[in-house]
Amino acid sequence: MHENIKTMFEKYALTDVNGQKNALHEIVQEIVMLGLSRGQFFRSAAFYGGTALRMFYGLDRFSEDLDFTLLSTQPFNLEDYRTDIESTLASYGFSFSYNTKPKSKESVIESAFIKGNTAANFITIGITYRQHHDEKIKIKLEVDTLPALGFHCEAKLQTVPTPYYVNTLDLPSLFAGKLHAILFRQRQDNIKGRDWYDLAWYLRRPVPYNLKYLTNKISQTLDEEKLPLANTIAPVNESTIKQALFEKVKALDIERAKLDVGRFLKDPRVLDVWSHEFFRTMLERLQPATP
Numbered sequence: 001m002h003e004n005i006k007t008m009f010e011k012y013a014l015t016d017v018n019g020q021k022n023a024l025h026e027i028v029q030e031i032v033m034l035g036l037s038r039g040q041f042f043r044s045a046a047f048y049g050g051t052a053l054r055m056f057y058g059l060d061r062f063s064e065d066l067d068f069t070l071l072s073t074q075p076f077n078l079e080d081y082r083t084d085i086e087s088t089l090a091s092y093g094f095s096f097s098y099n100t101k102p103k104s105k106e107s108v109i110e111s112a113f114i115k116g117n118t119a120a121n122f123i124t125i126g127i128t129y130r131q132h133h134d135e136k137i138k139i140k141l142e143v144d145t146l147p148a149l150g151f152h153c154e155a156k157l158q159t160v161p162t163p164y165y166v167n168t169l170d171l172p173s174l175f176a177g178k179l180h181a182i183l184f185r186q187r188q189d190n191i192k193g194r195d196w197y198d199l200a201w202y203l204r205r206p207v208p209y210n211l212k213y214l215t216n217k218i219s220q221t222l223d224e225e226k227l228p229l230a231n232t233i234a235p236v237n238e239s240t241i242k243q244a245l246f247e248k249v250k251a252l253d254i255e256r257a258k259l260d261v262g263r264f265l266k267d268p269r270v271l272d273v274w275s276h277e278f279f280r281t282m283l284e285r286l287q288p289a290t291p
Contacts, residue, residue, distance in 0.1 A: 039084030
């Protein structure tokens with residue numbers, strides 16, 4: 001086992017199989033980020049989403065995917081980073097494939113998938129994995145190639161598995177992105193308890209949100225997707241955004257939300273307080289950042 005990987009793995013409290021998988025998933029994410037950094041990816045893009053919040057701002061739950069936004073509309077192809085990602089993973093003894101997904105004409109999202117055998121890659125770090133021998137670990141990369149503007153970025157130093165810098169959205173901009181996700185997830189069967197866990201995380205601090213960025217994202221979504229009037233927020237301002245969030249709380253299936261996020265937490269009992277009243281009370285703390 002590479003010494004740096006051993007050090008990374010030792011920070012996890014591995015009490016069950018789910019904890020093992022989360023740890024491996026996160027270590028691979030960090031090595032992929034190193035590969036992207038070596039490929040100068042962050043000259044063109046910034047990191048955002050739940051994984052960014054965990055890696056650089058202390059979110060206390062695991063996260064599955066790696067999400068990015070371009071800094072501006074420009075020619076871009078995720079295939080350009082294949083060599084950097086694959087060679088960096090291989091340098092630490094991991095075996096993963098990297099496959100880009102063709103972007104449809106209607107989509108602004110470029111995607112790629114990193115896949116590998118879970119048991120085989122546990123062997124790399126000296127751990128016996130006794131679950132299904134064909135089980136796969138999969139990490140999705142998504143890049144928004146037509147970004148709404150108004151976000152702010154920070155350069156963040158990551159020290160594992162070796163020091164490198166990442167360009168990431170700042171906390172108010174990340175919060176705006178999370179609020180947008182909560183407001184515009186359309187499928188009723190796709191309840192993301194992770195979104196609501198993150199919402200409570202931001203509001204406990206409390207973190208103000210980037211109103212300009214959120215307004216631009218909402219306006220872009222309403223224009224591109226031509227959503228029905230019932231799903232619109234008009235006019236888009238601090239008051240209508242808060243009211244739309246209260247409506248989302250009213251429709252939230254609390255138990256299904258808990259089920260979604262529970263497997264990403266060390267202690268799911270922290271969700272015992274969740275109720276519609278809990279989220280309504282937390283949302284009273286919602287404030288935009290000072291321009």
